[in-house]
Amino acid sequence: MEEINTDQLGGYASRFINVLLDYSPKLISAFLILFIGLYAIRLINRIIRKIMVKRNLDPTLTKFLADILLWALRILLFVTFISKLGIETSSFVAILGAMGLAVGLSLQGSLSNFAGGMLIIVFKPFKVGDTIEAQGVVATVQEIQIFVTKMTTGTNQTVFVPNGALSNGTIINYSMGGERRADFTFAVSYDSDIKKAKEVLLNVLVQNPKVLAKPAPEVFVLNLTPSAVEFAVRPWAKNSDFGAVFSQTLENCKTALEAEGISIQPYTVQK
Template sequence: MNLDPNQITSYANTFAQVLIDYSPKLISAFIILIAGLYIIRLINRFIRTLMVKRDLDPTLTRFLADILLWVLRVILFVSFISKLGIETSSFVAILGAMGLAVGLSLQGSLSNFAGGMLIILFKPFRVNDTIEAQGVTGTVSEIQIFVTKLITGNNQTIFVPNGALSNGNIINYSMEKIRRADLTIAISYDTNIKIAKDIITKVLENNPKVLKTPEAEVAVKILTDNAIQLAVRPWATNEDFGNVCAETLQGCKEAFDIAGITMQPFVKESSFTSNTAT
């Protein structure tokens, strides 16, 4: 194949002219790209520092910072190719369709992610708090992006989805420093109520784990067909709560035995059953 020198020269001149005409766009596009990458790095570093100062969860900090990083990179890439003169409308439409498809397929996961962010931002509970939610009770071991890890009283691990957790009722037993036990002791109708109340009060006073303030309460709760139910409500710190419940019941039984008072065959522990396991 014979190449015409004049044709080669014509192609070279055309290419050089196109390069000269296009070089301002090319140079400005790469200036935008380099400057944009530097600015994105500064923004990402600033956001990470700000979230650390706000004492956000490290997992959420890294995740949000990475999302922001890639969002800014996509915006920079679209600006870069737009500056080169490439049509971006189709590209943006494709990205939108992909985002919609991913969002629909990960709807449950996105709900859990949003729930995790709400939990970390508004802090209804923290790590090491004892909570009751979604029918389970345990100590918060870790707050992850999609699930919260609980350790139960018998050392079982439970993962609760953050979406359901953030939208449901949460009982936080550790948010306040002290707790009140709600115990019920049943005695027969042959028992003198005042003597029984005095014995229970003495048991509470002799227990150093029972707080003096707020004052413990002993009162008649209800009169059933076969028993007088006494409400026993001592206060204790979160650390001593379980021991106070157990020691109160044991102390009352031993004191009643000494006094010759017979307790009914059942003892209903309204809060003790569900809370002491924590």
């Protein structure tokens, strides 16, 4: 059995201690950066979440954006940490870039929808609970997801619209103003008393408690056709009362005109 060379072991130990002493400042500073960075990332993440909640962002999007920020900061911290240890980071960054490019090329459609979702968040053309018309659909927004917006139609059908197409198309938001006007056209016979007809129609609007006094409802002669005098009837209502006001105005105007003996001609209705 060979004898242990104590002098050789002592030399190894001495060199190890010297290397450790020389490397310890980098090691200590690297771990300090790591621990302080992790604490700072948690603090920043909490602050960002609070800001997004105060701005009334959708909870799903709030969590998603906060998670993206969290992992982006962690990757940045990791690169800084290994760089401080003296490890070459250029190859590591190049690998991350190549991976990002490959993923981006393979998921172009998804990235377009993701970017569309970000535009919706930033510019806020609508929010959860709004009734909108877009991509040929009129529905109420239920959830703004990462790649699609979930909506429910008046017939309780669930519609998923890609955010890319949604952000690039025309959006009509029926809820943003808080109030909404219904536009009707009633046609009466030329034999009717025009002033009386106008008075009857306006009285129907004024007597409806769900029709707003401001902006004031309007009734005026819109057009003279070969067969009838057309009246524009325009009541305003809160978004929550719009459906009721719309149907009540149709029914009450017809009943009131007939009660006064005013002949109603075929008419059109425009929302």
